[in-house]
Amino acid sequence: MTHWLAVAVTVVVVAVGAFAVTAWVAGGDEDDPPPTTAVPEPLARLRIIFPEGFTVAEMADRVAAVRQIAITKRGVTPRLTRAGYLRAVETARAPARFRKDMTRDSMEGFLFPALYEFTQRTTARELVADQLRAFRQRFRTVDLSYARSKNLTPYDVLIIASMIEKETAVPRERRLVSAVIYNRLRNRMALGIDATVRYGLDIPGTESLTKQALRSNSPFNTRLRAGLPPTPIANPGLASIRAAANPARAVDYLYYVRKPKSKAHHFTASETDFLRKVCEYGYACD
Numbered sequence: 001m002t003h004w005l006a007v008a009v010t011v012v013v014v015a016v017g018a019f020a021v022t023a024w025v026a027g028g029d030e031d032d033p034p035p036t037t038a039v040p041e042p043l044a045r046l047r048i049i050f051p052e053g054f055t056v057a058e059m060a061d062r063v064a065a066v067r068q069i070a071i072t073k074r075g076v077t078p079r080l081t082r083a084g085y086l087r088a089v090e091t092a093r094a095p096a097r098f099r100k101d102m103t104r105d106s107m108e109g110f111l112f113p114a115l116y117e118f119t120q121r122t123t124a125r126e127l128v129a130d131q132l133r134a135f136r137q138r139f140r141t142v143d144l145s146y147a148r149s150k151n152l153t154p155y156d157v158l159i160i161a162s163m164i165e166k167e168t169a170v171p172r173e174r175r176l177v178s179a180v181i182y183n184r185l186r187n188r189m190a191l192g193i194d195a196t197v198r199y200g201l202d203i204p205g206t207e208s209l210t211k212q213a214l215r216s217n218s219p220f221n222t223r224l225r226a227g228l229p230p231t232p233i234a235n236p237g238l239a240s241i242r243a244a245a246n247p248a249r250a251v252d253y254l255y256y257v258r259k260p261k262s263k264a265h266h267f268t269a270s271e272t273d274f275l276r277k278v279c280e281y282g283y284a285c286d
Contacts, residue, residue, distance in 0.1 A: 043119040044076045050113040050131075052237030053165040055199070059111060059235070060085045063124075076120040080127060088124035095136055101155040102231075109158045109232030110135050138238045147245045150182065161244035162232035166195035169263035174240055176256070176267055178247035183254055191222040199233035257281060 048066045050059050064082035071077055089107050093099075098110075111128065112135035118127060139154070147157050164177050184191055194209055200220025201213055214221070220229045236244075255274035256265040260281045268274050279285040 041120070043121065044070070044074055046070055046074070046076075046078065046118050046120070046122075047115060048118065048127075049115045050111070050235070052113045052240065053162075053234045054113055055234050056086070056089055056108055056111060060089075063127075070120070078118070078120045079123055080118065081124070084124035085127065088128040091125075092128050092132065095132070095139075098155045098158070101153040104230050106231040109162055109235055111235045112138060113235050113237055139241065141238070142241055142245050144245050146247075150186075156228060157241065157244045158236070159228045159232050161236035161241040162234040163191075163193050163195060163229075164243055165234050165236040165240040166199075167193060168240075168265075170265075171239065173265060174243035175246065175248040176251065176253060177265075178243045179249075179251040180253050180256055180267070181244075182247045183252065185227070187254070188226060189254070190224065190226050191228070193222045196220045196222045196229045196233055200229070257283070 046066070048062060050062060054062065060082045063080050063085045067078050067080055067082075089111070092107055092110075094102060094107060094110050111131040114131075114134055116127060116130060139158075142157070144154060144157060147154075152160075160178060160181055163181065164174050167177050168174050181191060181193075194214075197203070197209060197213060197216070197218065197220060198205065200218035201216060203209065203213060214223055217224075219225065220233065222229060251267075252269040253267040254269050255271065256267045257274060257277050258265050258281075266277050266281075268277070
């Protein structure tokens with residue numbers, strides 16, 4: 001899915017760092033010359049939007065793009081850079097409650113997508129810290145009781161949320177896709193979510209998945225490997241996290257396929273029906 005710099009998202013604005021204003025008061029005799037003081041650089045109010053479903057790499061690319069816009073359009077040069085953002089992510093730590101369930105040291109999933117305000121003095125470490133703070137605040141509002149009843153950890157929920165974010169474009173389908181994932185996990189079926197294959201092999205959505213890619217030994221190949229991928233495959237928004245914790249109930253769906261010329265999916269519990277729809281929609285026929 002292509003994301004433009006002018007993406008409109010419903011987010012809470014997060015201010016990064018402080019917009020401080022400095023001043024001095026001259027004292028002494030009236031005839032004394034004013035002290036020589038360097039005039040501080042005015043602080044520009046800048047904004048960056050990280051849409052739901054962006055990966056860490058895509059967020060770093062967005063930092064670079066917004067930095068260039070600030071230079072060319074606003075005449076200010078932010079301290080934020082793509083490389084600096086990636087270094088800050090690499091040195092950051094996941095929230096403590098998740099660490100015991102993580103098999104890889106990955107920050108994917110924890111960088112909350114939102115609109116953030118910053119200045120040219122804001123550092124990458126400050127921006128990443130604010131993303132983590134926003135994530136912790138939002139995740140605390142999620143009811144995990146149902147997921148726990150299915151022996152899923154908070155990190156499992158985050159991984160599921162990232163797949164929901166990548167697989168859905170219609171909001172009402174989030175809980176349905178979540179139900180498919182829960183049902184397939186319960187039945188010990190491979191999830192078969194191609195978005196995980198793309199993530200593991202770094203294949204953009206604009207390219208078709210080859211048979212070789214679908215047969216790859218990547219740990220993110222959920223066509224061949226049962227269970228969840230080892231890490232989230234994106235940074236999900238709150239709606240997808242909530243859907244991951246609370247899937248649609250009393251739903252026996254095991255399959256879904258996108259309808260032609262539509263963002264919506266056809267859901268079914270029948271493999272026969274699924275394969276028929278795949279053929280009918282023109283994707284593949286045996």
